[in-house]
Amino acid sequence: MKKITIILIVMIIVSSCDEILNPSTDYLIEKEVKPSSEEQVFESGSDFRIVFPPNSTNNNFELKVKKESSAPTFSLSNMKLGSNLYKLSFKGFQSFAKTVNIYLKYDPSKIESGKTPEQSVKGMIYSNGTWKEANFEIDKVNSKIIFNINNLSSSNTKDGPILMADDEIIIGDGYTTTDEGQSDDQLAKLKYYLCKVELGDFIVVKQSTQQEIHFEYPSLSSTSYFENGPGELDTVFVKWNGTKFSMNRAFKDSYNNINMTISGEINKQTWICSNLIYQYSNEMQMADKQVKIVDIKIKLKPILSFYKDFWGQLASLDIDTYKTFEQGKYDHDLIKHAEEVSFTLTFTQDGNTVEIYTMKQLNDNPKVNKFSLSMRSNP
DSSP, rough: HHHHHHHHHHHHHHHHHHHHHSOOOOOOOEEEEEOOSOOOOETTTTTTEEEEOOOOOOEEEEEEEEEEESOOOOOOOEEEESSSSEEEEEEEEBBBOOEEEEEOOGGGGGGGGTTTTTHHHEEEETTTTEEEEEEEEETTTTEEEEEEESOOOOOTTTOSSSOOTTTTEEEEEEEOOOSSTSSSSGGGOEEEEEEEEEOSEEEEEETTTEEEEEEEEOOOOESSEOOOSSSSEEEOOEETTTTEEEEEEEEOOOEEEEEEEEEEEEEEOOOOOOOOEEEEEEEEEOOOGGGEEEEEEEEEEEEOOOOETTTEEEEEEEESSEEETTTTTTEEHHHHHHHEEEEEEEEEEEEEEEEEEEEEEOOOTTTTTEEEEEEOOOO
């Protein structure tokens, strides 16, 4: 009986030592990748797939892929990490001659209500001790994140090489979290705005005589807080739909009927604002049943915006043709940044049009021709 007991103990010890010396790796993919004129595809079920285009690798290297169950700490604000995480090893890797694509499944159930996959799903990559947003695309039909890896040794995440010291990377699915169904990140804080338009130097044409007249028009200022009659305050918020924003102002009193809209879109990778359109109209009642109607439209070319966050207490996003900083100098030229500027002034009498003035050209006068929009977390 003692002999049997000793033999069992020895067997257990040997088994334990074998597990220590030869731990279970559970690699989903373990292949040697060689230079090839043909496409090379390695996959594990429907969850993971990596594609090397023809002639994309310059040397032999060992590729290992395993499911990652204990991911490094993820602490990005307004983001949550999914569970489809993988650790990839590229032992002996040198460089890629072409973009390599990695296909990863995302979980549609983790997308917040009211959001699209393009707005919520993010391809995340862990490098240099932090999680970052990778260069990726979304395949909504197949619920896939497509990572575009150009070079592992010079990152497309802007902060140094992707590869960690042990020639490994970790990639996974990430999801934004929303603020009351609005934008999923710092843009959601920007609920108030101040917009200022100055058109002080331009040429108009008087339609009845085709006479050209040098015209100066006072500044316009539109804010998210404006007076709406004695003792009243009307609040207009910035509305966000993903990275797209819009504001609508309607104000009416005994003499004015003002309508204003602003819309555009922010690229959070570059902070370029595109498709920014400002439209303003005011119908002003004058003496003897005369009415003066002003219509203005400004459409800007893509323009750099500036996001600032002061210790989490105050955030702002500024778009300003007068303060755009380029090459060490302030660029004051609205003409340079405007794709379209139109101005129409119409006079009516008893409902009949008396005269119309339309803009012929905006003069190059940066001191009085300006556009600025500031979206803020506080009024």
